[in-house]
Amino acid sequence: MNTQSPSPRTQVKRSAHNASYEPALLHAILDAAWICHIAFGDAKGIHCIPTACWRSGEYLYIHGSNGSRMVRQLLEQECCVTVTHVDGLVLARAAFNHSMNYRSAVIYGRFELVEDAGKRAALDAFMAHLVPGREHEARPGNDREFAATTVLRLPLAEAACKTRTGPPKDDEADLALPVWAGVLPLRAAGGVPVPAEGCTTPAPAYVSGWQDRPDN
Amino acid sequence: MNTQSPSPRTQVKRSAHNASYEPALLHAILDAAWICHIAFGDAKGIHCIPTACWRSGEYLYIHGSNGSRMVRQLLEQECCVTVTHVDGLVLARAAFNHSMNYRSAVIYGRFELVEDAGKRAALDAFMAHLVPGREHEARPGNDREFAATTVLRLPLAEAACKTRTGPPKDDEADLALPVWAGVLPLRAAGGVPVPAEGCTTPAPAYVSGWQDRPDN
Numbered sequence: 001m002n003t004q005s006p007s008p009r010t011q012v013k014r015s016a017h018n019a020s021y022e023p024a025l026l027h028a029i030l031d032a033a034w035i036c037h038i039a040f041g042d043a044k045g046i047h048c049i050p051t052a053c054w055r056s057g058e059y060l061y062i063h064g065s066n067g068s069r070m071v072r073q074l075l076e077q078e079c080c081v082t083v084t085h086v087d088g089l090v091l092a093r094a095a096f097n098h099s100m101n102y103r104s105a106v107i108y109g110r111f112e113l114v115e116d117a118g119k120r121a122a123l124d125a126f127m128a129h130l131v132p133g134r135e136h137e138a139r140p141g142n143d144r145e146f147a148a149t150t151v152l153r154l155p156l157a158e159a160a161c162k163t164r165t166g167p168p169k170d171d172e173a174d175l176a177l178p179v180w181a182g183v184l185p186l187r188a189a190g191g192v193p194v195p196a197e198g199c200t201t202p203a204p205a206y207v208s209g210w211q212d213r214p215d216n
Numbered sequence: 217m218n219t220q221s222p223s224p225r226t227q228v229k230r231s232a233h234n235a236s237y238e239p240a241l242l243h244a245i246l247d248a249a250w251i252c253h254i255a256f257g258d259a260k261g262i263h264c265i266p267t268a269c270w271r272s273g274e275y276l277y278i279h280g281s282n283g284s285r286m287v288r289q290l291l292e293q294e295c296c297v298t299v300t301h302v303d304g305l306v307l308a309r310a311a312f313n314h315s316m317n318y319r320s321a322v323i324y325g326r327f328e329l330v331e332d333a334g335k336r337a338a339l340d341a342f343m344a345h346l347v348p349g350r351e352h353e354a355r356p357g358n359d360r361e362f363a364a365t366t367v368l369r370l371p372l373a374e375a376a377c378k379t380r381t382g383p384p385k386d387d388e389a390d391l392a393l394p395v396w397a398g399v400l401p402l403r404a405a406g407g408v409p410v411p412a413e414g415c416t417t418p419a420p421a422y423v424s425g426w427q428d429r430p431d432n
Contacts, residue, residue: 039255039264185407
């Protein structure tokens, strides 16, 4: 893959010290995501649509109904897919120096259709991404269900990451001001699992441990 | 505002039962957001860029450096701005019926420049959105800082929301399968505040109470 050298589109110009083209960082940002936002155009204009995503190897995958407008459009044009995690509010002494800590990944390219042979494995990988282990427990898709689902994948060949971490950066002149400064962390935390009505099956480990995940 | 009747662009077609054009829901989704994703085009293609946002009245606001490519482009064209909250993973008995609970808002339109007279009030509102009360404590912007900052606002006139809540919807034939089903909730939770090195000012209530916010 060539994400270690930016293209004209992925060359970060604003706060370029926060940019990275490292595949390991790109993978980590994508693997921590439940959803991405996809920007694409059609006759009505430009759209920004959220959808579930998962990574396998050097591709980002999405799925949709066969009839979806977005699925049809994405096969016909280049698009831009972005994943963003907000990690904290950065409170500086001066209003102007407030910021956020975040990790974001932007990918440019064209989605390609995942043919039938790869579709089932891709959807298993999706389930394993959401809740590892459940791909062996849930009732697998049948032919009708697989036929109704389109899976697309986007090569990670043209991508850039941008991150900010750490404390606020105040001007020297502001450091003595009697204003609290620091970071208010944020994270995607799990809440108490809610069993469906009538569910008598004991909770598996990925449910009972939902609130104990490392990033919780 | 006319968000109660969809435009050709905001008419939700896919899972239309999940769509809403209610201003109160739109406001709630935007007010719970730290960031939005903005889709816009330029000579290099279509981009999807995350940025901080806040709502005042019937506008969504963003800010940026004067020289930002996005700021320049957004004043010259229509765009699409999306806010998405992932509220939980929905685990059905069948792989095919898995879903996510979420709240999303999609807004179409053209950003307009907030002139100097409104800029300071808008940036105060931004601070009050991030950490209510802090707009009275942080060192206010000076003329140089305000001059370096561009504030834009987008009317909420053409917008749609889409949400999913509640339990999985399994096919009747799958209900008796011995597979746990239910919802794994997710939320943006606050972590332990991290004071900046050298900060001796006691933590104000919005810092000491960061982990006790209602949505934590």
